[in-house]
Structure formats: C-alpha cells, structure tokens
Amino acid sequence: MKVTDIIKRKGLELGFSHIGITTAEPFIEYAQELLRRPDYAIWADPDRSKYPGRTYLTETATPKNYYPQGTSIICATLGYSQYLYPEELTRHVARAYLCRSYVPQPNDLAGIRVAEYKRFIKSLGIGMYEGECDLPQRAACARAGIITYGKNNFAYTKEDGSFNILFTFLVDTVLDYDEPTVRCDCPESCHKCIDACPSQAIAAPGRLLPRNCAMNNHQLPLGAFPDDLWDKFSTSIHGCDICQLACPRNAAVLKRASRKDPFLETLKDEFDLEKVLFLDEDYYETAIRPIMYNYIRDMDLFRRNAAIAMGNSGNSAYITPLEKALTVYKDKPELLKPIVWALGRLRGEEKSN
C-alpha cells in the first residue's frame, strides 16, 4: 500500500471521520482576509507586543514560518453529531466542548488518539512539527478536500454537518494531495444562521465579528466582556450552538443523532450554575475541566459567566446565591458588576410578576 493510503487508513482506524492531505504552501487568501478584518487584530496585528500570549494566525498562515521543512498537511475531522446531548448541559455549554475533543490533552481520549496518530505517522519515518502552531484548520481541511464552508463560517461534512472538530498535522514528506473543496455549499437564498445569531455576530456570509460571538466573550478577562452583550447569550457559559442549530444543512444530521453519552448523562445531574458561581477546585476537577478545558484557566471567568447566565435565566431561585456572592466576592469589583446586574434583572422580573 502507498504511504498516503497507509496514513489515511490508520486515521480512520483511530476513529477520525475523514482524512485528507494538502500541501504546506501558504494560505494567502486566508492571511489577506485576516488583515482586511480590523476586529481580528488580536490574532492578526503584525505588532505582537500588543497582544502577548496570543497565537498569531497571520504567521501560521505560512506553515514554513514554524517548520521550514514542512511540505504536507495531514488534515482530519472528528464528527461529534452522533450523540444526543442532554439539554441540562447544552443550555450552558456548546456541543463542541461537550464532545471532549476540542483541545486534546495528553491524558484524555482525544489526546491519546492524537498522540497515537502522531506516533504512527512518525514510525513511517516522517518528520512532524511538534510545537504549538494553530494552522488555519478550516482553510487547510477545505484545501485537503474533506470539508466545505457554510455561511456561518463552519466547516461542513456530509455525515456530521458542522458538528466536527478539525485537526492538522504538519509533516516533512511529500504525499499524494487531495482535490480541494474550497467552496460554500449553502443554498444561495439561505441566511437562517445570520438571522438566528442573538448578537448579530455574522456580519455577512463567512464573515464573523469575534467581538459579538459568544465564545470570544466567555473567555475574555474580568472587566473585558462588554456589558451590552450580557443579555445576548441566554444561560450559556461556554460557547453557543445557535447558528448551527438553525442550519438546514444540519437538520438531517440532528435527526439522526441517537446515542447517549454515559458521561454526559452522569454530568447532567451534577451540573449546577450555583456551583459554578462558587466554583472550587473539586467542582472544577469533576464537572468543569472535562468539558471546558479549553481557553479559560481563571476560575473567576467561570464565576462571571455563571452570574450572567443566572441573570438571563428568569429563575428567581438564583436571587439567594447571587446575594451571598455579593459578600463572598466583595473584594473583586469586576466580578461584582455582573453579579449586581444579574440580581437587578431577577429582582426586576420578580416585581413585575
């Protein structure tokens, strides 16, 4: 068997849904697009000192910046559409995180799959970039022929719609390349995702405004989540699925979902916004880390997001814990602001009932 076929076959054996391969040539249109978008400055501004610690997507658009011998990109999708995600959890956390593959860790299943795939590829005598490098994964997967775009920005496959996580492996060997599928397969007249977004974050087809998108705000430091957006994301504390759920390209996929995930079935009875508001190490380890080990490391951000979600819940039972939080967090003024806001909303609603 040819080495390209061996690599593809192993990827499928390990549970990836699609494997495609493209060159490591620069993603020129992608880089130009980033620089055209002023609201992407935190990922694109050529002056790195302004946003220390950020991944610079304009640099990763040229993979050889990171790995001069990089020749090919092995691209993979991992579909997560097969599960029936419990409503008790999807109210608060997007499916992309509930599926527990978003940021693979060395000691979780997704991480073990990725590590084994890398080990296997390297065992074929192929060199691989091992450092941190956020390649433009949607653009790479489209060039590798395994996804098409949706106007909501998402990467779609036939089997999983937009419910797939993307992976890319930069290697030093020339392989056989797949026919690109760099196109949008949405019906011309459809704009359901654009209309459904609660914060008008999709300005035009394929044009996201990160400032307005849920996940971008959920991960911002205390004081940086703009208060004009606090009432937009309902009871969500980590991401949002609204523009995917509204999409007709996902309708059949959502209908097919039939499997219960036993871990999520356990977690759904334990998940509690009040516990997130008073988050401690134990609850973080058992209920938060497994599904939200992504961008947020500061526990106060989870507490802030829980306070905002409570304020949007319409549930007056949260008034008592929020009042307690006023005392517990009296020395954290930036955390008190959303708590006071949430209390104001819930008390106002209680009066008008």
Ligand code: B12
């Ligand atoms: C920065 C980032 C964010 C930012 C900005 C998002 C964005 N759309 O740019 C924020 C924090 C807001 C974010 C949010 C989310 N993210 Co994010 N994010 C990334 C990251 C690290 C880079 C994205 C990027 O390069 N953006 C810059 C823009 C210019 O690039 P782009 O969106 O890929 O679009 C380019 C092309 O793909 C193409 N294109 C894209 N859409 C369309 C549509 C049309 C019509 C056409 C013609 C072309 C086209 O044109 C663009 C220019 O070349 C990637 C991982 C990675 N390394 O690639 C994950 C990634 C995009 N995120 C992902 C996910 C799951 C999310 C969330 C869904 C999580 C959630 N449920 O809350 C949201 C969804 C928001 C949305 N509607 O897109 C997944 C998406 C998987 C998928 N099936 O598409 C990725 C690929 C991570 C992964 N490993 O799977 N994210």
Ligand code: SF4
């Ligand atoms: S993920 Fe949510 S906030 Fe972001 S664009 Fe989609 S609907 Fe809007």
Ligand code: SF4
């Ligand atoms: S809702 Fe319509 S326009 Fe948006 S991604 Fe789905 S098919 Fe495309």
